[in-house]
Amino acid sequence: MTNTKSRGSIQPTFAREDWQRGYRSLEQEQSYWIDAIEGVLPADLRGTLFRNGPGLLDRNGELYGHPFDGDGLICRISLTGERAHFACSFVKTPEFLAEAAAGKILYRGVFGTQKPGGWLANAFDFRLKNIANTNIIYQGEKLLALWEAARPYRLAPDTLGTLGIEDFEGRLGPKQTFTAHPRRDPATGDLWGFGVEAGPKSRITGYRVDGAGQLHQAFQQEVNGFCFLHDFAWTPHTCLFVQNPVRFQPLPFVLGWRTAGECLASIDREPSQLFAMDRSGHLTTLPLEAGFIFHHGNAYEDGEPHRIVLDSVCYREYPKLEPGTDFRQVDFEKVVPGEYCRFRINLATGETERQVLFPHSCEFPSVHPQYMGQPYRYVYLGVTTNPAGQAPLQGIAKLDVETQQTQTYSFARAGLWGSRCLCPVPKAPPKTMAGFW
Numbered sequence: 001m002t003n004t005k006s007r008g009s010i011q012p013t014f015a016r017e018d019w020q021r022g023y024r025s026l027e028q029e030q031s032y033w034i035d036a037i038e039g040v041l042p043a044d045l046r047g048t049l050f051r052n053g054p055g056l057l058d059r060n061g062e063l064y065g066h067p068f069d070g071d072g073l074i075c076r077i078s079l080t081g082e083r084a085h086f087a088c089s090f091v092k093t094p095e096f097l098a099e100a101a102a103g104k105i106l107y108r109g110v111f112g113t114q115k116p117g118g119w120l121a122n123a124f125d126f127r128l129k130n131i132a133n134t135n136i137i138y139q140g141e142k143l144l145a146l147w148e149a150a151r152p153y154r155l156a157p158d159t160l161g162t163l164g165i166e167d168f169e170g171r172l173g174p175k176q177t178f179t180a181h182p183r184r185d186p187a188t189g190d191l192w193g194f195g196v197e198a199g200p201k202s203r204i205t206g207y208r209v210d211g212a213g214q215l216h217q218a219f220q221q222e223v224n225g226f227c228f229l230h231d232f233a234w235t236p237h238t239c240l241f242v243q244n245p246v247r248f249q250p251l252p253f254v255l256g257w258r259t260a261g262e263c264l265a266s267i268d269r270e271p272s273q274l275f276a277m278d279r280s281g282h283l284t285t286l287p288l289e290a291g292f293i294f295h296h297g298n299a300y301e302d303g304e305p306h307r308i309v310l311d312s313v314c315y316r317e318y319p320k321l322e323p324g325t326d327f328r329q330v331d332f333e334k335v336v337p338g339e340y341c342r343f344r345i346n347l348a349t350g351e352t353e354r355q356v357l358f359p360h361s362c363e364f365p366s367v368h369p370q371y372m373g374q375p376y377r378y379v380y381l382g383v384t385t386n387p388a389g390q391a392p393l394q395g396i397a398k399l400d401v402e403t404q405q406t407q408t409y410s411f412a413r414a415g416l417w418g419s420r421c422l423c424p425v426p427k428a429p430p431k432t433m434a435g436f437w
């Protein structure tokens with residue numbers, strides 16, 4: 001059934017059941033040579049691409065309550081120049097194996113999953129299942145599956161077997177965490193990351209993982225308030241964190257009524273806070289325009305270290321899923337869209353200014369690794385190809401941040417509104433997307 005909800009004469013670009021298929025659990029791990037290839041593989045494209053994401057969204061039919069709670073599935077695509085091979089494997093954490101053996105959900109998910117049995121079965125259960133489901137990196141010959149609320153899991157690149165928690169020779173303790181979105185310094189190859197211990201006061205610890213895979217603590221700072229930091233931005237002198245104006249109300253979580261993620265709520269009329277930490281750990285705190293940010297695209301110094309440009313996907317509020325609702329039935333019309341925005345920040349004077357670079361629903365900004373922390377021109381974004389409002393991200397946009405011109409490739413199914421073409425979008429597109437793409 002095609003989604004028939006539309007605005008005026010504009011037709012939607014997606015079918016809901018196609019989108020829902022992306023949230024079905026993988027039943028069998030795979031390993032095979034790919035025979036069905038459209039076009040020709042470039043002969044000089046050789047190497048291995050690792051991807052990570054939620055691959056199990058239920059346990060014996062008991063549905064998880066949020067896609068972010070899904071168990072990490074590592075996918076590997078190997079390109080030889082002539083052929084392509086695919087393999088995938090779940091990260092076999094002890095919690096994953098225990099649930100597989102029991103055939104039922106044994107752990108609460110952070111965002112939306114409760115154990116069966118109602119609130120009594122969930123009350124005072126604060127155990128975490130490390131789902132290792134958000135990102136995968138290769139640093140110092142270590143292949144690491146990342147999840148921001150715990151330590152990384154190391155895997156064998158050749159077999160995808162799970163080798164165990166990576167504690168960097170004891171330097172990352174059992175209570176410490178490591179972000180799912182580290183940033184690599186293009187000049188040194190060092191990987192920069194952070195961990196958060198969140199509470200009424202939160203502690204942010206910065207890490208540097210060198211080319212040999214050794215972890216070094218770079219800084220540690222305590223900041224006021226509950227921190228929900230999914231990502232950070234990096235320049236050669238400064239690490240930038242945006243604390244979203246959200247509060248955590250723990251009681252419903254403690255008593256088993258709600259998951260931790262469901263106890264987060266936006267704080268009205270409060271600004272975001274920017275935490276800028278230089279390499280010596282000196283902290284500068286500035287208010288930023290209110291909103292919510294999951295992901296940053298890039299940041300750089302505009303001539304001087306205290307003049308910062310920060311580009312991020314901004315939402316007007318925390319895009320929360322209402323407790324008890326099935327995310328598979330989400331009403332896209334009610335989902336707040338993100339926009340790609342630029343903040344110009346003067347750390348010396350405290351002045352900040354915000355500009356919308358791309359006023360369409362988008363997420364997952366990515367820049368060429370060589371320009372990490374540097375002035376750059378192009379960012380790649382996952383974008384909706386629906387002509388208006390919110391929808392699944394079916395396209396990839398290449399945005400020129402200087403001219404604000406965009407090229408978009410749509411993966412929308414043929415016969416629906418989208419087309420598989422590179423479609424230039426005029427400069428300074430208006431708020432409505434009708435007529436574009």
Ligand SMILES: [Fe+2]
Pocket residue numbers: 134180181230294295
């Ligand atoms: Fe992310």
